[in-house]
Amino acid sequence: MFTSVLMISGVLAGFPASAAPATAVRWAACPEDATAECGSLRLPVDYENPAAGTFDLAVARRKATEPAKRIGVLLVNPGGPGGSGVDYALRTNLFGPDIYARFDIVGWDPRGVSRSQPVMCSTELLDHPASIFPVNQAEFDALRAYNRTLLDDCRRRTGPLAEHVDTASTAQDMDRIRRALGENQINYFAASYGTLMGQQYAERYGDKIRTMVLDSNMDHSLGVWDYAGTESAAVEATFTEWVRWCGRTPSCTLHGKDVIQLWRDVLARADRGELTDPDHPGATLRAQDIINTASYQLYRPVEYASLAAYVLQLDEQPKSRPVRPRTPAATESNSVYQAAVCSDWNFPVRTFAEYQALEARERALAPLMRGGTVGHTDITACVGVHDPVKNPQHPLKIRNAPRILMLDALYDPSTPYAWTVNAHQQSKDTTTLLTYDGWGHSSYDRSGSPCVRAAVDSYLTTRVAPAPDSHCAAVDPPGAATAAALENRTGAATLHAR
Template identity: 40%
Template sequence: MKLLRGTTALSCALAVVLAGTGGAGASGEGAPGVARPVSSIDWQPCDGHAALDCATVPMPIDRADPAGATVPIAVARAKAAKPLQRKGVLMVNPGGPGGSGVDFAFRVAEDHEFSQALLDSFDIIGFDPRGVARSAQLRCDAGVLWETWPWDPMSEEDFGGVLAHNDRVARSCQRDNGALADHVDTTSVVRDMDALRELLGEDTISFYGRSYGTLIGQQYAESFGRNLRALVLDSNMDHSAGVADSLVPENLALERSFTEFAAWCRRTPSCVLHDRDVLALWDDLYAKATAGELGWATPKHLRSRASWSMYDPERWFGLAEFLESAAEGTGAARSARPDEELATTTQPIWCGDWQWGEADSYAALSTYRAQAEAVAPHTRLTPFYEDVLACLGWTGAVNNPQRPLHVPHAPPILMTNSLHDVATPYEWAQNVARHLPTATLLTYDGTGHGNYLLSTCARAAIDTYLLTVRTPAPGTHCPAEWPTAEPAGTTYPNTPAVR
């Protein structure tokens, strides 16, 4: 669906506001509210973050009904530390779906996840996308979300169970969140983002999006490219990908990343498996888990731990220790279920953006799975396989299904991606770059997800681009960086979440 541009779309966003919104303080959760006119943001000090400003800005849940119910969008701002050299607004999103832009703004400003040069020169703006965190966090029936379902369907009956489970989740989310559950897709988010731009009084904005945040950036460029000063897409989603183009690159990325880990361990004396054949050890553990001989761990558990560890090579020390304890029979696993009646979820967001019609039968799904596993003889199957399963049989709204990008107007864009990235494979970035005529793709030749924090070279290139809107030369590569010692105080979850 073609999005409206400029003030046409904006007039809908500005037509409504929640009664008594005031300063949100970035604490607690919003809820749909009643409409009345507004034309500015009422900034107040953020709760617990006095150096930043916070606010809650209502947006229409359904833009076809601009005077109807609204969703409160939580926003945080860190003003440019050197106002005389201010270059404008830099909006940020850390990914997800479900990542909090407000929390990201806190980290960027207070923990210096961004360089001082950026903090000096930009007002950093983070917002929680609709249905996320303080912006009316989606909550659905925990009993439905956490019910036992065939996450690894091996029969027609299992496949039917997947469809039935997802239908129950969709109906639960619609029941517990009302119309919002059907309007949390990324096209809705980018319209909220442009409305925020107008409320901030900015003709143009800069944007840094990481991981799922790149989908927000890509689609903002598509619909509001004339309103962009600069756009950084760090670790890229590919919203044109079908089942095969999703699973095969993801499986290849996990296999190649794990192979890189094994090679690193072999040459790094501080790795506890330095004197072991890591691939052989993994294969043995995987075979035992498949046979049910590791009561504390399933193949899914092993794959999830391996995939999570590939996000940042500093986690490799913990992965090696985990595998060593597993081989010695001292490993343990914990699981947790929410005690609350309603549990948070991002499934309506994901399934509002992705539709996997090619896998509409057990036979088709099995074929795609076999193709994906064939390229990964050691790691077998990416945990993101479940992202395909999550939307099969989904009966909620799918307002933003996959399609190629079409960006007629945009400034020079900087894309960056790791060569080995389990969450957003390099092949995705290459394909997106082909659809962005003004983009330059900077390649980080290492392993991991989120290049600004992984690569000194990529960080410098991103800073330079945001400050000057000058991209690196086409075809530029940044060298891989590898840890030599485990960071002090590092802790590792026993059963890590993949996203």
């Protein structure tokens, strides 16, 4: 058995273990919130070889507030890879009161994440990666060597579980949770990378589903070229929508300015080494860093105003600032990202020439965002990783399942709308598509659309999906004052790779 009790992100990772593998959960009050229950399941590291060892999968439960109206269990996951489902379940503002009244909300930290035998890696390696935008053969070779070194380091520190964090294994973990809870069927709500977990659960355990909501879908059928191209086109379209929002919103700090030219000027200054990181004064800010920050702020329309303020701050920044040393970090950090992505996706970029062709395609599709960073990061994380892909891409084939609700925003910078449409087309007999005609990543949680929330809540409680190809009208992103009030009320959400 591989166990860890450690501090991760300021949260205690020790949970009571179950008495026997996947039979029941021994619940106790959560260290973070005594109104919820936490526990763990002891599960196989490798389902194909159960004798290879076990690990403890951390779970959390917020029981239905009105037991007489209880429908069942609603399993939840926020995505990532690397997002904590325990933290997600501990939230009290994800759903409306009726959902909390009628469902036990159950989340889990997927294998390798946070409290569930975390994949640990050298912080020094994580903080000093090779460039994911190599400009010559030597830098491409350095990227390949770095990726291999990081993967080997994570495996050495973690043990065998680091080689078994693929989504197919996670789908089996999900059914062990169902069985341990004594439920014949589960309900499931997930966003982003959590939708891949849901899709693969539905393929394998379709008859164990009562309802399933997949918000901002992955498309696990895509090869490297289509993956890169759709990602780049999506972030460029969403960025352009943000520019238009500034143009029509007087409270945007860039309103009345040539936003596109100002953006290009800021990136050019970063290319010349003239900018420092506002959060780490003295640290040089690269254009890639700015694009990455912008990409994640585009996830949430409520942050459109913050993105405008960030760009203006960079534009007004003096050319030099005093250097301040960063606070030393821990020697190890939990990072399941590379191990998970490279277990789930076959991204064959074998030569520098292939890389150059791929980057040229990305930049052609997203000139303002220089190709984008989210999809590019996924692909380049696996350059030089030659292990067989445990869970490679395949068309989605869901049979023997009830009607599943898929939804996405037209302008999603992370999981492109085209991905949800394509996943729906592959499983049209078992899925219904709901389109949010607006912006953002994770439409239920972040769009501010009452229409989306009502459709999802109704489906979860009644099992009646919206009419085929239904749409919810866009809700315009808030201006600066309203956005600040919303942030103060709800708190900023933690953003993951997805």
